[in-house]
Amino acid sequence: MPIVEMWTDGACKGNPGLGGWGALLKSGEHAKELFGGEKLTTNNRMELTAVVEALRTLKQPSAVTVHTDSSYVMNGMKTWIAGWKRNGWTTSAKKPVKNVDLWQALDAEVARHQVSWVWVKGHAGDPGNERADQLANDGVDSVR
Numbered sequence: 242m243p244i245v246e247m248w249t250d251g252a253c254k255g256n257p258g259l260g261g262w263g264a265l266l267k268s269g270e271h272a273k274e275l276f277g278g279e280k281l282t283t284n285n286r287m288e289l290t291a292v293v294e295a296l297r298t299l300k301q302p303s304a305v306t307v308h309t310d311s312s313y314v315m316n317g318m319k320t321w322i323a324g325w326k327r328n329g330w331t332t333s334a335k336k337p338v339k340n341v342d343l344w345q346a347l348d349a350e351v352a353r354h355q356v357s358w359v360w361v362k363g364h365a366g367d368p369g370n371e372r373a374d375q376l377a378n379d380g381v382d383s384v385r
């Protein structure tokens with residue numbers, strides 16, 4: 242099973258506003274950079290999109306370590322998602338889960354791989370996170 246290190250990030254100019262996502266993937270000697278953007282979105286949607294799109298590029302099941310500076314993504318995947326699924330994608334307050342389309346897409350992608358999650362402090366010098374941040378900003382620029 243291939244081993245993949247992945248750094249993902251989202252950016253938004255205004256929230257909602259112009260948004261971008263970026264991802265850096267490394268496996269052995271290989272590296273891939275991805276980015277994209279949307280004209281009207283939120284930071285949380287871009288954080289989620291970065292992970293979904295990065296996982297979608299993997300052609301075979303892999304052991305993936307996702308590095309993210311998003312507490313929203315971390316909490317969602319490690320704490321909230323099991324309850325949301327059990328409750329028909331509603332929160333404990335019986336409200337619809339925000340960004341459910343992306344959470345469901347992420348859940349489906351994660352099911353294809355062995356995924357572990359690592360939270361990194363944003364803008365703190367982690368080279369992978371810094372590159373993902375730049376790619377996310379490139380995504381914003383791509384839709385201006």
